[in-house]
């Protein structure tokens with residue numbers, strides 16, 4: 015077995031399960047409180063709200079996960095100096111694993127808020143702990159442990175929808191095929207499920223859902239919780255793509271109370287990129303999902319609160335208080351002193367009859383490992399000629415048997431950068447057809463069988479079960495209708511000097527509402543540009559908030575409220591000043 019396909023727990027065990035020295039534990043005592051557990055008592059149960067990080071001071075704790083059939087599988091045993099927890103503990107979300115005391119245990123329990131304070135205040139120790147928490151999540155995703163189980167038919171649109179949602183949110187899960195998996199059949203029998211009710215989802219807490227929406231599933235597994243309607247955030251950020259996540263990292267690290275929400279998952283369009291090669295500092299490239307997962311964890315580490323999936327459907331200003339009120343799809347309301355609009359863009363759909371029938375199972379807008387697995391060894395068609403289309407072709411070419419690339423223009427180089435064009439041309443299993451337009455889709459039961467397209471040589475038809483569309487994107491601005499925010503002729507949000515000399519940089523036509531990233535008129539549609547604007551907007555937010563009658567507390571006051579001691583405060587203050 016090569017290092018590449020060895021489990022992460024084997025390759026990086028020492029980083030996943032580090033043992034702290036007694037002097038290090040002494041330093042951390044101020045963040046937690048001592049608790050005692052009897053032999054056999056649970057320190058954590060999968061599916062139940064976690065209590066943060068527990069450092070074992072004496073005794074042994076067995077950590078286990080459930081496999082899809084409900085069997086308990088051991089992960090490790092923690093002894094004195096080890097700590098238990100994974101990234102869910104940063105925000106107090108439900109535990110994905112169970113932990114039982116093997117013998118009487120004494121532990122230092124550090125609640126989520128204090129854990130975040132520790133990670134900031136104790137730079138070196140914080141780095142080791144944060145790395146361990148992230149690697150443990152990666153390990154759970156790899157072994158598909160601790161998450162919900164989807165039972166349905168492989169390739170069914172709703173199975174893909176739910177699996178995609180969990181993957182894009184970095185949540186472990188398993189999918190069982192009811193036609194081939196005895197465990198799936200046992201689950202279906204146990205819950206008396208009719209075939210037309212599939213897929214079903216069994217959550218770690220034992221709850222059972224019939225073909226749920228993403229929102230219902232997220233609530234069942236504790237990914238998202240209710241938002242306190244009386245709470246007023248300094249800033250509410252709508253959209254957790256690179257622009258929104260960057261704004262969340264800078265705002266939260268500078269002490270602003272920050273909520274970031276997204277209707278789908280963190281990462282936005284960048285999360286769908288198979289490999290980002292032009293982002294500064296990653297000379298070998300990085301998958302969009304890996305880059306965005308880092309940003310998401312970083313935002314949580316600094317205390318940004320997240321609500322994913324939660325969709326904003328309206329934005330108004332409460333004239334009595336100058337507060338901005340976001341209305342969410344689930345009827346919740348969020349109040350904030352300022353709002354950052356970072357809703358980016360969404361993929362364009364092809365103007366061809368019956369497209370909707372095939373979306374979900376056969377027509378795809380992302381090229382992630384999930385889709386790659388689905389079309390392994392088959393011929394696929396891909397429509398598009400931009401850089402995102404180029405990346406997708408290069409990625410899919412190593413999984414699919416053949417790729418038919420259909421593009422409207424005469425020359426790929428006119429819309430695609432040189433490096434993907436050269437790579438595509440060197441791939442023997444890619445056929446490029448220029449000046450081509452898809453005219454018909456054929457198939458049954460939502461499964462595509464053939465596509466027809468018009469090209470210079472006439473109308474062509476080919477048996478193809480999967481079609482990928484990468485034909486550009488339009489701004490996600492529908493939810494702003496009625497907000498009075500000025501847009502340009504294409505629907506992108508106008509900001510700053512485009513609106514007049516009295517506007518702050520990145521401020522929209524409404525005071526206290528800012529727009530960043532792809533949604534902004536005139537923005538450069540790149541990850542780095544979106545991240546840059548996310549950082550820049552926070553400086554502007556400070557000017558805006560301090561100009562308001564209710565000034566935000568100084569950074570030090572806010573961090574003090576979060577429970578940091580004087581020495582830690584000084585350290586954080588210094589690092590904030592360096593940002």
Ligand SMILES: Cc1cc2nc3c(=O)[nH]c(=O)nc-3n(C[C@H](O)[C@H](O)[C@H](O)COP(=O)(O)OP(=O)(O)OC[C@H]3O[C@@H](n4cnc5c(N)ncnc54)[C@H](O)[C@@H]3O)c2cc1C
Pocket residue numbers: 252253254255256257258275276277278279280281282283284285286287288289290291292293324325326327356357358359360401402403405490493530531532533538539540541542544
């Ligand atoms: C496949 C692909 C590959 C790419 N590759 C590269 C690359 O290699 N290099 C590069 O520099 N750029 C690349 N790009 C472009 C880059 O990804 C975008 O420029 C960048 O993601 C824009 O970031 P953003 O945060 O402004 O918006 P987005 O990434 O679009 O994020 C917006 C977020 O807002 C959410 N949202 C929308 N409406 C609502 C609502 N009403 N309520 C709540 N949430 C909402 C969406 O779900 C989304 O998560 C690629 C794009 C794609 C599609």
